[in-house]
Amino acid sequence: MNHLAMVMNQEQLQVPGFNRKYLFKFKPRQYSRGFFITYLMERRQFIQQSALALAILSIYKSNAFANGTQQAYQFKPLRNNIGVFTEQGGTIAWLNSSEGFAVVDSQFPNPAAHVIDELKKLGGNPFKYLLNTHHHGDHTGGNIAFKGLVEHVVAHENSLKNQKSTAEKANSLDKQLLPDLSFGNKGWKTKLGGEKITAHYFGAAHTNGDSVYHFENANIAHVGDLVFNRRYPFIDTANGANIRSWINVLDQISNKFDNNTLFVFGHARDPEKITGNKADIAAFKNYLQSLLDFVSKEVKAGKTKEDLLKATQIPGAPEWQGDGIARSLTAAYAEITSK
Numbered sequence: 001m002n003h004l005a006m007v008m009n010q011e012q013l014q015v016p017g018f019n020r021k022y023l024f025k026f027k028p029r030q031y032s033r034g035f036f037i038t039y040l041m042e043r044r045q046f047i048q049q050s051a052l053a054l055a056i057l058s059i060y061k062s063n064a065f066a067n068g069t070q071q072a073y074q075f076k077p078l079r080n081n082i083g084v085f086t087e088q089g090g091t092i093a094w095l096n097s098s099e100g101f102a103v104v105d106s107q108f109p110n111p112a113a114h115v116i117d118e119l120k121k122l123g124g125n126p127f128k129y130l131l132n133t134h135h136h137g138d139h140t141g142g143n144i145a146f147k148g149l150v151e152h153v154v155a156h157e158n159s160l161k162n163q164k165s166t167a168e169k170a171n172s173l174d175k176q177l178l179p180d181l182s183f184g185n186k187g188w189k190t191k192l193g194g195e196k197i198t199a200h201y202f203g204a205a206h207t208n209g210d211s212v213y214h215f216e217n218a219n220i221a222h223v224g225d226l227v228f229n230r231r232y233p234f235i236d237t238a239n240g241a242n243i244r245s246w247i248n249v250l251d252q253i254s255n256k257f258d259n260n261t262l263f264v265f266g267h268a269r270d271p272e273k274i275t276g277n278k279a280d281i282a283a284f285k286n287y288l289q290s291l292l293d294f295v296s297k298e299v300k301a302g303k304t305k306e307d308l309l310k311a312t313q314i315p316g317a318p319e320w321q322g323d324g325i326a327r328s329l330t331a332a333y334a335e336i337t338s339k
């Protein structure tokens with residue numbers, strides 16, 4: 001298993017850009033499909049590992065048939081029949097329970113079709129829930145692929161409102177599958193197979209409608225875009241984002257979950273770091289606090305917004321890099337100068 005994990009790590013490449021895509025280069029001469037199957041058959045706990053085998057083979061297969069583009073997705077188990085899927089847009093999480101599937105977020109229509117295909121390969125269970133962390137198109141654009149397939153689409157009431165109003169403005173309501181089950185600030189919970197799923201709402205942050213979905217028995221929490229791991233965040237002021245409140249939300253998350261909680265993040269600079277622990281929550285909180293401190297200091301010193309936008313790094317948070325610092329600076333400037 002370590003060997004296979006190593007092969008995967010070495011061969012993941014990252015393409016810079018707004019919508020991060022993951023590429024896998026496989027070397028069929030070195031690692032034939034027969035190699036994978038033989039390797040896995042020899043494992044003592046073949047049944048437990050069959051999900052991993054499927055995940056690896058699916059990557060292999062999609063590359064083998066990609067005719068040179070070598071663009072593919074990753075479908076990977078984490079623990080307790082829960083895993084992640086990455087292709088284009090915010091990280092998807094999935095649960096394969098004895099009573100059916102639950103999927104957190106849906107990226108765009110094409111990747112959504114891929115995750116649906118992969119889950120169907122795991123068995124004929126029904127699709128019970130599609131859970132949206134928030135309304136942004138890279139998390140809900142693929143909802144439409146679940147139309148007629150999933151029993152319920154679930155989101156916080158603000159996420160539903162935002163998804164609807166954004167689609168109305170863009171005249172694209174026909175391309176949406178809106179949540180039929182929305183919850184308020186007290187959250188929502190359900191049982192599915194042996195798993196308990198709880199939705200938490202902690203207040204305004206990246207938008208005014210961000211939820212955390214906790215798979216309690218597995219102790220896996222999908223925090224959506226409440227964490228941009230080592231990557232400059234989008235701060236959606238037009239849809240109720242607030243940096244000060246976001247910091248408070250991250251404190252609540254730190255208090256709510258424990259050191260064994262495995263977090264799934266909406267976005268990460270390193271494609272390997274779409275999961276993490278409480279230290280990553282604390283690091284992102286430090287980024288947001290450093291951003292506010294820096295912009296407050298600069299505004300007090302009489303700097304204009306244009307001066308501010310020349311910054312290439314936030315002092316105190318050097319791990320946050322890449323494109324998009326202007327979005328952080330603009331949002332922080334607006335928040336600080338508006339009071």
Ligand SMILES: [Zn+2]
Binds near residue numbers: 225
């Ligand atoms: Zn978002």
